[in-house]
Amino acid sequence: MKNYLSKKARAITPYTAGEQRNDRKYVKLNTNENPYPPSEKALQAYRALQFADLKLYPSPDSDVLCRAIAQAENVERENVFCGNGSDEILALCFPAFFDPDGEGAAFADVTYSFYPVFCEFFNIPSVIVPLKEDFTMDLDALSAARAQGVILANPNAPTGIGIPLNKVEEFVQKNRDRIVIIDEAYMPFFGQSAAALIKNYDNLLIVKTFSKGYSLAGMRCGYAIGAVSLINGLKCCKDCFNSYPVDRVCQAVCAAAIGDQDYYANRNALVVKERERLSKELENIGFTVLPSSSNFVFARHKNLSGAEVYRQLRERGVLVRHFDRPRISQFCRITVGSKEQNDALLAALREFLR
Numbered sequence: 001m002k003n004y005l006s007k008k009a010r011a012i013t014p015y016t017a018g019e020q021r022n023d024r025k026y027v028k029l030n031t032n033e034n035p036y037p038p039s040e041k042a043l044q045a046y047r048a049l050q051f052a053d054l055k056l057y058p059s060p061d062s063d064v065l066c067r068a069i070a071q072a073e074n075v076e077r078e079n080v081f082c083g084n085g086s087d088e089i090l091a092l093c094f095p096a097f098f099d100p101d102g103e104g105a106a107f108a109d110v111t112y113s114f115y116p117v118f119c120e121f122f123n124i125p126s127v128i129v130p131l132k133e134d135f136t137m138d139l140d141a142l143s144a145a146r147a148q149g150v151i152l153a154n155p156n157a158p159t160g161i162g163i164p165l166n167k168v169e170e171f172v173q174k175n176r177d178r179i180v181i182i183d184e185a186y187m188p189f190f191g192q193s194a195a196a197l198i199k200n201y202d203n204l205l206i207v208k209t210f211s212k213g214y215s216l217a218g219m220r221c222g223y224a225i226g227a228v229s230l231i232n233g234l235k236c237c238k239d240c241f242n243s244y245p246v247d248r249v250c251q252a253v254c255a256a257a258i259g260d261q262d263y264y265a266n267r268n269a270l271v272v273k274e275r276e277r278l279s280k281e282l283e284n285i286g287f288t289v290l291p292s293s294s295n296f297v298f299a300r301h302k303n304l305s306g307a308e309v310y311r312q313l314r315e316r317g318v319l320v321r322h323f324d325r326p327r328i329s330q331f332c333r334i335t336v337g338s339k340e341q342n343d344a345l346l347a348a349l350r351e352f353l354r
């Protein structure tokens with residue numbers, strides 16, 4: 001039979017998201033969702049929607065939502081761009097800021113595994129810069145790397161390690177002549193966002209999401225903050241692809257959610273508290289846990305492989321994430337859940353470690 005697929009569609013290996021299993025009920029700690037529900041204000045906004053309005057297209061540039069984000073982030077409306085999940089925005093960043101015949105995009109060897117996929121998809125060279133031995137970001141090596149721009153996750157995934165804001169600013173300053181994209185998906189659990197720096201650095205783009213810190217992974221919404229010229233580049237690429245990526249329901253719900261900072265600050269502080277407890281408990285039973293600034297921990301057991309820990313937990317109804325990749329195959333990435341979920345995880349671990 002004739003193969004009608006393009007060479008790219010035949011050859012590319014796509015990103016693999018965490019599994020969504022339906023064979024039984026699981027304690028799901030594998031995709032870094034927030035254990036708490038979205039804010040009551042978001043629910044009210046959802047209920048206030050007029051169903052009949054769905055016959056109309058939404059605002060193409062998510063106008064009301066961008067205003068709500070601008071207010072919460074203390075920037076101007078024209079410095080904000082919205083997308084269908086931050087993954088979509090990250091995808092748009094590659095054609096917007098990198099050339100196929102340029103020096104490429106520099107990023108860590110151990111980081112969000114979507115970045116190399118985007119590079120391949122858009123034919124942009126990747127420039128891989130290994131993390132240091134202790135899994136921290138090698139900012140000096142990234143600065144020294146020949147590349148058209150740099151992308152880094154802060155806190156990084158799947159390590160969970162954060163870079164302090166003063167180090168980020170130093171880095172952005174040093175890389176003044178090229179684009180620096182910072183994926184702050186986990187910033188609500190670290191609290192050192194570089195978003196305010198966009199006023200001083202027109203080479204800096206911050207990408208954030210409603211999925212983790214706002215308990216809205218099911219809504220699919222993310223945003224970017226940066227200089228107007230960068231926002232226009234994203235807008236241009238978006239309009240070559242999808243004029244209306246953020247639907248009416250999403251725009252209304254997310255605008256209400258980001259207006260409810262108190263609720264989320266409170267809930268995310270509980271996640272951080274649980275993270276510290278979980279890290280200690282894991283250490284007590286023989287795990288090495290990297291210092292996490294996010295809503296997950298990256299942990300390695302002294303006697304068991306990462307694959308074994310993953311498998312044993314799955315058999316006991318607990319899903320975590322294991323990456324069979326160089327440098328990190330000994331580890332599992334475990335989402336910080338509610339107290340009950342974390343206790344279920346610890347009970348399952350104790351059971352098979354006995």
Ligand SMILES: *Cc1c(COP(=O)(O)O)cnc(C)c1O
Binds near residue numbers: 086
């Ligand atoms: C979860 C995650 C995202 C994005 O998520 P969306 O749900 O598409 O907004 C982006 N970057 C990193 C590092 C993530 O872990």
